[in-house]
Amino acid sequence: MENYTMEGRTYRYYGEEAPLYPFGYGLSYTTFQYRDLVLSPPTLPVCANLSVSVVLENRGQRDGEEVVQLYLRWEQSSVPVPRWQLVAFRRVAVPAGRETKLSFEVAAEQRAVWAQGWRLEPGTFTLFAGGQQPGQQTRAPSEVLSAQFTVTGAAQPLRGC
Numbered sequence: 001m002e003n004y005t006m007e008g009r010t011y012r013y014y015g016e017e018a019p020l021y022p023f024g025y026g027l028s029y030t031t032f033q034y035r036d037l038v039l040s041p042p043t044l045p046v047c048a049n050l051s052v053s054v055v056l057e058n059r060g061q062r063d064g065e066e067v068v069q070l071y072l073r074w075e076q077s078s079v080p081v082p083r084w085q086l087v088a089f090r091r092v093a094v095p096a097g098r099e100t101k102l103s104f105e106v107a108a109e110q111r112a113v114w115a116q117g118w119r120l121e122p123g124t125f126t127l128f129a130g131g132q133q134p135g136q137q138t139r140a141p142s143e144v145l146s147a148q149f150t151v152t153g154a155a156q157p158l159r160g161c
Contacts, residue, residue, distance in 0.1 A: 029062050034055070070104055075124040088106065120161065
């Protein structure tokens with residue numbers, strides 16, 4: 001085998017075709033709402049980590065658990081990258097009518113791309129937070145919030161950080 005590209009071979013690299021059962025697929029007996037997605041700092045150096053917080057509210061009549069998922073999308077990359085990449089997830093139990101604020105850290109190495117070695121590149125990125133993949137069409141209501149952040153500096157090898 002000489003062609004090791006992942007395009008068209010895994011759901012992460014499919015064009016507009018969605019997987020039959022995406023990560024996080026399932027039903028719940030309650031309804032969750034996401035709000036207040038905060039990325040800190042909104043502009044960071046190429047080797048820095050990103051802090052993320054989001055509020056999850058259980059708006060239903062029953063206690064429930066939600067799998068909160070964070071996805072990263074490169075807006076411009078020098079090499080082919082996934083449409084988006086799962087960078088964090090957490091199962092959270094939230095009592096009916098209550099809310100919880102969740103905090104995550106997205107490490108710099110999670111933004112690395114393979115270009116004859118792992119490297120970090122500057123540019124604009126979009127981070128998605130929600131109970132499903134971005135753009136997923138399901139019968140169960142869920143929402144995905146998004147926010148952009150910018151990475152500054154020169155591209156450099158991952159091990160240089």
